[in-house]
Amino acid sequence: MxxxxxxxxxxxxxxxxxxxxxxxxxxxxxxxxxxxxxxxxxxxxxxxxxxxxxxxxxxxxxxxxxxxxxxxxxxxxxxxxxxxxxxxxxxxxxxxxxxxxxxxxxxxxxxxxxxxxxxxxxxxxxxxxxxSQLGVIAYGSCRKAHGLTFNDDGSIQRKDSLALLTEQLEETQHDLSQRPSMLFLIGDQIYADDVLPELMTYLQALSLQLMGKSIPLPDGSDACLISTQERTALKAGCGLTSSSQHAHVLSFGEYAALYLVTFGNRVGFQFPPEGREDLAAARHMRTYSPEKLKDFERLSLQTFVSSQPQVRKAFANIVTYMNFDDHDITDDWNLNRSWYDKLSASANGTRVISNGLAAYWAFQGWGNNPDNYPARFIQVIKDHLDDPEDRHKCAEFDFRLWKFRRWSFVLPTNPPIFVMDSRTQRNFGSNNQPPQLMDRYALDEMRGEWLNIENQQQTPIFMTGTPVFGFSSIEWLQDVLYRIGVLMGGFTGLFSASSIDVESWVANRRGFAFFLDTLLLRMGLKKVTFLSGDVHYSFANRAYYSNRSNLMKPQSDTNDWQYSPTLQCLQLTSSAMRNTPESGRWLETFLANWTTKVRLGPCSPETLPWWERVFFWRFFRYNTWAVEVNGIPGKTVQQHSIKPWWKILLFWRVIKIENWRPRLRTELNWITSRPNVALVYLQNGEVVRQVLLSGDERENNLTYEIPPDTIP
Structure with a gap:
């Protein structure tokens, strides 16, 4: 139809x-x-x-x-x-x-x-x-055009977070000690799997205008002409697991059209209000009942579009680098082996992913490091789009895009910055087991890039899609639910890997240890900084990783099986620019009280000394590595008064009494869901501060002062 x-x-x-x-x-x-x-x-x-x-x-x-x-x-x-x-x-x-x-x-x-x-x-x-040496850089992720934009107190931020960055550039344009020099968009620059119906209709028309023709999917479906119901059925038939009730772009032209609206909207997309409520009149989250959520999304899209002239200024006046995450292509992209096998066995599913990756190259990847993309790679994309009926060109298009492994890149800054691809280089275990986010070949490539760096006394910065050290309590809860799902999911589908998005680094503990061992033992690093997004809440923490099964170096003062070397890690997370979670904010606030956690994990037997690999020791697989994670609190612009002694109790930290009525507190500063783009301040190569720009007038900023690093 x-x-x-x-x-x-x-x-x-x-x-x-x-x-x-x-x-x-x-x-x-x-x-x-x-x-x-x-x-x-x-x-x-x-x-x-x-x-x-x-x-x-x-x-x-x-x-x-x-x-x-x-x-x-x-x-x-x-x-x-x-x-x-x-x-x-x-x-x-x-x-x-x-x-x-x-x-x-x-x-x-x-x-x-x-x-x-x-x-x-x-x-x-x-x-x-x-x-010459990094001073201030900006980063962020998760920028949904119609995303919810609630601050911690429930008030609404109308501006696109990138518009706040433009205002920061305006204020500091002549003060280079305070002006951000680089912007890193580290995932979900578009939400290809979540497009409002009114925008989807526009994207279909714009796709035809851009491409000059309709390029059908392998089964002959014309993405530019199908209805919303047909699109939903086609998405399910491909094996795409996005839970969004809205549309999913499918063709290259639709991906491109969505990028054009999101990257400044020079094409002039306008959303008629059609008599809806004015967003400016809504001041609090509870103004909107669940029935009015769709109205809010429409209004949010209008304010997003009105911010795009400011966003164009930001893109033009700061060096910008971009990395993908799942929503740039589709939700649950490469989540586990089961997902990968199902999509790669579907001709339509394979093409949708290939279209998304081709659009990612054109709009994001090409500018990160042009030397990574030879002319032949680009020619394959062009040949297919020029002649989409040629089966050989279609097959090469799908193969080259799915198997391409050069999306990551390194910047020769001081300190150096590694932007890591943890999506297309995964190592899958059993069907629904959480994946190792970077396989041994990807880690070897990273080691090779480190060898090319002359000054190895610096503390490198690693940009990762999802936090390496997530908020411990939330990841712990996710792990428990996943394990329950393993027991029950075969019968009920409850707590499946897809439904609770199990793809944190530590979800695959062997892969987690292998990654950190690469940094600590194979690259010889003592300190690292991770900047991440993806999780729709922001926080800062320190982590200390040690592994007593170190066999990489001969015995020495720092490697004697009693005093294992330690990797000192700073984890900063800024998310989301425009996608406040619909639910879970109260739960996150409660869990924010649990800011310190020690984790232990086993290593594979082959990494243990020989005397621990024989006889019954082999069956114990006991813990050989340990991580201690400590949260760093943030400070708001408006300081709160000293709390009475009884508020230090967990219950009273979460409950606040207003007008003799209890209310859950959301201003706890260990963790926040406020929309933001982050500024990271460095001195002599070390991070000293993170500021989350938030609020229409940046009145809702949250600052994390990073204390000096001390090994526990």
Missing amino acids: HHTLPDLPVLPRILAGPILRRVTVDSANVWLASSSELQLELRIFDANGTLISQPPEPKAQRRRNRTDPTSWQLGAQLWFTLVEALPLADAGTFPQDTLLSYALFDTETEQPLDLDDVCLEGASRPGFYIP
């Missing part, structure tokens, strides 16, 4: 961008999506307005494994351009710790593109800087 699609206006020339992407002292890159081919030259200027860059020569690009074309046409009106600038030959590198700016010149008209709408206040061009 086909339905009528809306008529759309003529597309603007620039569909998305400019977005400032990978920038080092050796190279600067700017990304755009357009409705026609762009022949651009990127020009970098110093603080005096002097040109300090030159375009790369094609031969030099080939030597560096760069693709010769800087623009790729993937639809009738859909072009992607990544334009690079190199330092002048006599300078050798771009200057550091000074404000730079850039312009994009059209080489056909010899005129600069009009970028006035993305310039910060008072600036004539968008700007950035390259830090």
Whole structure:
């Protein structure tokens, strides 16, 4: 059953961008999506307005494994351009710790593109800087267009969190000691599996306009013309397990259309209010009954769209890196072997994932590290989209996208930053067993990148989709429910891995220990910092990991089976930018009182000394590694008065008396669900502070002061 699609206006020339992407002292890159081919030259200027860059020569690009074309046409009106600038030959590198700016010149008209709408206040061009040592960086995840945006007290944040980052850039644009130099989006930049019906209809029409044709799925289904009911049935038939009641994008064109709306909405999507309540009039979560949740989602989407001009400014004025998580493709993506086997056995399911990965490359991955993507890889995507009826091209498209293993990347900053792919390089156990998030080959690749770093005395930063050290009490509860589900799920489906999203690092304890052993024993690290998202609540903690089964080095003062080496870890988590959990906030508040936890775990027998691998010791598989996790409380702008002594009791920390009536407290600062984008402050390579930007006027910020590190 086909339905009528809306008529759309003529597309603007620039569909998305400019977005400032990978920038080092050796190279600067700017990304755009357009409705026609762009022949651009990127020009970098110093603080005096002097040109300090030159375009790369094609031969030099080939030597560096760069693709010769800087623009790729993937639809009738859909072009992607990544334009690079190199330092002048006599300078050798771009200057550091000074404000730079850039312009994009059209080489056909010899005129600069009009970028006035993305310039910060008072600036004539968008700007950035390259830090010699990291000072302030920003990061966040989970940005759903119609997501709930409740602060801890139930009040509503109307602005997109990235708009708050723009305001921060405006205030600090000339103070480089306080201005964020980089933005990391570490997952769920779009929610491909959760699109409101009104937006879905628009995406179908925009997809046809972009691609110039409808590209059917392998079974012949035309994603751009099917109804919502048909889409839901098709999703279930593929094996996609998203529990969202809303639509799932399926075709490459639909993924691309969703990115265009989410990455600044230059295409001009508008959501008519149709007489709905004004979001500004709603001040508290309980204003909305469950029946009005859909109304709130519609209103939330309207406020999201109204923030996009500010978001475009943020993308243009800060170096941006992006990593995927499940919702960028589909919920439960590579959750376990059962999910993987079912999807890979479905022609439609395989194609949906391939379409999502191709769109991720075009909108996110390409700009992270262009050298990771050879021309042949991109050509496979283009060949399929140009000729989707060719079976050989379809087969190669699916195979190359599913098996590609170069999504992760490393930045040569000081300290270095590792952005890790923990989605496509997993090691699956039995059908529903939680996976090892990075297999041995991925960890070996990470070790190789570390060997390439000259100064190994720094504390590296690792960007991970989900926290390596999650909030202990919540992960403990999830583990208990999963184990109950293992016993009962075969009959009832209760607490299945999919329903409770079991994919934390520690859910697979062998993989958890293998990952940390790689850092501690194989890479020789003593301190690391993890920045994560995904879990829809924010927190900070310290963790100390030790493993007494260390066989990697000869016996020494730090390796004598009595005093095991310890890995000191700082875990910072910022989530979500725009997706407050509908439920669980009260439970999270209660569990926030449990901020310290010691975990123990076994190692595989082959990692133990020989005398512990023989006879009955082998059957005990007793604990050989230990982790102690300690929560770090945050501080709000408005300090609370000193609590009476009786409030230190657990019960009274959670219950608050107002007007002689009890109320559950949500202002506990160990954990928060407030929408935010985080700023991380470093001094001499060490993190000293995290600030969660939150609230329409940033009045709801939460600050975590990181205490000096001491081994317990």
